[in-house]
Amino acid sequence: MPYIRQDFDGQTVICTFDVTPGSAHDVLDLLNIAWDEVISRQPGFVSGAIHLNDAQTRIATYSQWRDRRDYQAMLRSPEMRERNRQINGMCKSFEPVMYEVQAVFQD
Numbered sequence: 001m002p003y004i005r006q007d008f009d010g011q012t013v014i015c016t017f018d019v020t021p022g023s024a025h026d027v028l029d030l031l032n033i034a035w036d037e038v039i040s041r042q043p044g045f046v047s048g049a050i051h052l053n054d055a056q057t058r059i060a061t062y063s064q065w066r067d068r069r070d071y072q073a074m075l076r077s078p079e080m081r082e083r084n085r086q087i088n089g090m091c092k093s094f095e096p097v098m099y100e101v102q103a104v105f106q107d
């Protein structure tokens with residue numbers, strides 16, 4: 001489970017996938033399998049989550065990595081390159097963005 005804290009010194013990546021309501025669950029299925037079989041087993045993986053908006057037009061993933069290079073190595077692996085081609089083919093767009101936590105608020 002992601003634990004978001006301001007002193008996290010790893011890499012945070014938020015990916016957004018622009019999908020249609022008709023393809024959202026197919027993309028979710030592919031993402032869940034990729035996370036279960038590949039992504040979560042990669043060196044440097046800390047945690048992650050997959051989100052779907054109410055209109056089923058956007059999927060967002062949130063992942064935490066020990067280091068930016070760990071995330072990049074996962075993306076460059078032959079298995080993930082093939083999976084990402086398949087996932088990207090089902091999306092209108094796909095955008096991974098690297099972030100650094102700036103502030104955390106909680107109850």
